[in-house]
Amino acid sequence: MQDNAAKKIIQILDHFGIISGLTINREKTHIMGTGKVWEGADNIEGITIKRECRLLGVMIDDKVQNLQFNWEGCIKKIKGLIYYWN
Numbered sequence: 001m002q003d004n005a006a007k008k009i010i011q012i013l014d015h016f017g018i019i020s021g022l023t024i025n026r027e028k029t030h031i032m033g034t035g036k037v038w039e040g041a042d043n044i045e046g047i048t049i050k051r052e053c054r055l056l057g058v059m060i061d062d063k064v065q066n067l068q069f070n071w072e073g074c075i076k077k078i079k080g081l082i083y084y085w086n
Helices: 002-020 067-085
Strands: 047-049 052-055 058-061
Touching: none
Parallel strands: none
Antiparallel strands: 052 058
C-alpha cells in the first residue's frame, strides 16, 4: 500500500512537471515515510527511500527519535557562543 501511494504522488509530481516545466530531480530527491516501518525496496521510481534526513540543520527520522540529539546540538552551539562572547 505504501509503495502504491508513493508511486501515485510521484506520478502527480511528474504530471505537474509536464504542465509547469518544474520537475523533480530524482538524484537529489529523497522520500522518508513516517508511521509504519518501510518494507519496500530502497527506492521508488528512482527516488531513494531514507530513514532520516537533515532539514534546516535539524535531524529528522521516521520514528522521531532524534529529538534529544537535536537539543544537545543546539545547547552545545549556544554554550560555544556564550564562551566566545565572554
